[in-house]
Amino acid sequence: MTNPLLAVKDLTVDFITRHGTVHVLDDVSFDIGDGEIVGIIGESGSGKSVTAYSIMGILDHAARIRSGEILFQGRDVLGMNRSELDRWRGKAASIIFQNPRTALNPIRSVGDQIADVLARHTPARASEIRAKTIDALKQVRIPDPERRSKAYPFELSGGLCQRIGIAIALACAPRLLIADEPTTGLDVTTQAVIMDLIRNLAREQKTSVALITHDVALASEYCDRLIIMHAGHVVEVAPTAEIIDHPRHPYTAQLLRSVPSLVDSIGELQAIRGSLPDLRRADLPFCRFAERCDRRLPICDAERLHLGPALERHAVACRNPL
Numbered sequence: 413m414t415n416p417l418l419a420v421k422d423l424t425v426d427f428i429t430r431h432g433t434v435h436v437l438d439d440v441s442f443d444i445g446d447g448e449i450v451g452i453i454g455e456s457g458s459g460k461s462v463t464a465y466s467i468m469g470i471l472d473h474a475a476r477i478r479s480g481e482i483l484f485q486g487r488d489v490l491g492m493n494r495s496e497l498d499r500w501r502g503k504a505a506s507i508i509f510q511n512p513r514t515a516l517n518p519i520r521s522v523g524d525q526i527a528d529v530l531a532r533h534t535p536a537r538a539s540e541i542r543a544k545t546i547d548a549l550k551q552v553r554i555p556d557p558e559r560r561s562k563a564y565p566f567e568l569s570g571g572l573c574q575r576i577g578i579a580i581a582l583a584c585a586p587r588l589l590i591a592d593e594p595t596t597g598l599d600v601t602t603q604a605v606i607m608d609l610i611r612n613l614a615r616e617q618k619t620s621v622a623l624i625t626h627d628v629a630l631a632s633e634y635c636d637r638l639i640i641m642h643a644g645h646v647v648e649v650a651p652t653a654e655i656i657d658h659p660r661h662p663y664t665a666q667l668l669r670s671v672p673s674l675v676d677s678i679g680e681l682q683a684i685r686g687s688l689p690d691l692r693r694a695d696l697p698f699c700r701f702a703e704r705c706d707r708r709l710p711i712c713d714a715e716r717l718h719l720g721p722a723l724e725r726h727a728v729a730c731r732n733p734l
């Protein structure tokens with residue numbers, strides 16, 4: 413991809429814990445283009461959130477970025493100092509979290525929380541900020557926005573709280589929105605409303621979206637391209653239809669076979685074999701899927717195969733792909 417909006421290159425992140433070093437991300441590389449909606453998919457523990465937090469500069473203090481680059485419009489995000497990051501976050505890139513209620517400040521009205529973000533990034537008079545706050549609430553289809561702006565998170569449903577999260581994230585029309593499991597915990601109807609809202613607003617504002625989810629069916633419905641992660645490696649990247657029709661990595665194929673809406677008959681439905689390797693192991697195999705893989709070859713254990721920084725249209729990190 414020429415001049416992507418975001419380029420993550422060979423990102424390697426460990427966590428230092430009392431029980432040892434956890435090798436969470438290992439040479440993670442991918443791009444996100446202007447206006448694209450990209451799904452980052454994988455089982456729980458595959459490193460999706462750590463990737464998102466690395467991009468946003470909000471990693472836990474136990475994290476160590478061992479190597480790699482995160483370039484946003486060519487600018488090195490990892491090299492930004494605190495005040496540069498504060499200006500960049502919210503204005504250029506923002507994030508919405510899984511649990512909207514805990515992500516919001518419980519003791520500040522939702523209108524004030526939107527106004528705070530606007531005031532931080534756009535110098536304007538209080539009356540203008542107030543008008544923009546109401547506009548932001550209207551944009552996420554909050555009924556009776558004047559009244560709701562004075563509400564506290566505990567007074568709103570989970571779905572309404574997530575709309576507030578979206579309003580805060582999109583208040584300054586960022587170029588990149590990271591949506592980290594934005595619909596987990598919401599009922600199915602509300603999930604669809606929230607996802608439609610994210611997609612439509614992103615398209616209107618030309619905001620790129622990284623949708624982080626373990627829900628392959630959801631990602632396949634909303635994303636242009638999918639990035640498949642397994643145990644801290646990116647194993648496959650391709651346009652959504654291509655990956656759904658012709659998965660090439662054995663892990664992707666197993667992942668797709670575990671999704672009821674993506675198999676032709678119930679008889680084809682299969683659980684993913686085995687479990688993720690313990691990321692504290694010092695002897696992690698080059699291919700972290702090898703121990704779960706029925707296509708493993710001797711060469712898989714001999715040397716690491718990288719997806720590479722310049723990703724092809726359909727890239728797969730496997731010695732013996734389908």
Ligand SMILES: Nc1ncnc2c1ncn2[C@@H]1O[C@H](COP(=O)(O)OP(=O)(O)OP(=O)(O)O)[C@@H](O)[C@H]1O
Nearest residue numbers: 427429434436455456457458459460461462472474
């Ligand atoms: N602060 C931390 N200290 C130690 N290990 C951590 C920490 N944060 C994350 N990890 C480990 O990093 C790995 C990846 O976690 P991450 O939350 O990114 O996974 P995920 O793919 O987003 O999963 P989920 O869908 O459950 O959120 C896991 O093994 C997790 O235990």
